[in-house]
Amino acid sequence: METPHILLCPYCGQPTTVFVDTWAGNQDLTEECNACCSAMFVHIKVSEYSVQEVRAEMEGR
Numbered sequence: 001m002e003t004p005h006i007l008l009c010p011y012c013g014q015p016t017t018v019f020v021d022t023w024a025g026n027q028d029l030t031e032e033c034n035a036c037c038s039a040m041f042v043h044i045k046v047s048e049y050s051v052q053e054v055r056a057e058m059e060g061r
Ligand SMILES: [Zn+2]
Pocket: 009, 010, 011, 012, 013, 014, 033, 034, 035, 036, 037, 038
């Protein structure tokens, strides 16, 4: 199931919605910010088919 999750862009601080597939387990995605179009790494922790943690980091670290 895809669950929408709001995270804050590490570059500009604007909220961006990502859709997390809770059946897929832990995931690392690359998302593009809707506001400033920067690419960010998104680390997602899933446990028991619910989202435990979503963390956005600047690309290139
Ligand atoms: Zn941004």
